[in-house]
Amino acid sequence: MLVDDFMKKLFTYLSVTFEYELIREKRTHMMIQVKPDRSVVVTAPLDTKDEKIDAFLQRKLRWILKHRRHFEKFKPEIPKEYISGEIFRYLGQEYQLLVQGATDKECVFLQGDKLVVSSWRPQSSLYTRKLLDAWYGQEGARVFAEQLQLCAMRFKLPHVPKLAIRSMTSRHGSYSPRTKRVCLNLKLIKLDLALIDYIIIHELCHITCHGHNQDFYDLLESYLPDWKRLERNLRDSALSG
């Protein structure tokens, strides 16, 4: 995403107050998003006056409040304790954690519906977490590189773009035209392959279209005619925890 301007703003109207993120970019219409963490993001054309944004938020207030209430219903994920029996997600599937003592080498692997951690220190949840984080990191590097290669082939790119993987709190991915690198959130490894591909294709479209304008969405649609369904699924699978 190429952002020209980005800031936190406060919206107040009657008894309603909330903070929102304002992104100004080259586009023709204003757009509002309510994220699963209930944060509000307004994307506006570069030269939009503040009063116009305020009026727009007022008009959309019912819609915003409805969506914020909707996301309120989902309890924040309980922090993991890294003990046997807990549920962990991987590529859109749920697995039950099984921590066991390792007799030989330590390893993490999937077995049926179990995510098995063979550890030299099975009693230490901190240590289990370290092993699991390393496994998710390895799997992310492997799966994302494979999917990026497959998606890049569809774009007929002369080279597969470089890949960076980060743990991010609020973004799924980004593309930097300067470094020509696709950056993906490690947490995506918990999602279905179709959603990982959707994020990758979104970022690859940014190679030719920098902002989120009509050209961008036309291009996205040409590769993924059902991207709107994928976007909804992505929003429903809040990437917390």
Ligand SMILES: [Zn+2]
């Ligand atoms: Zn984007």
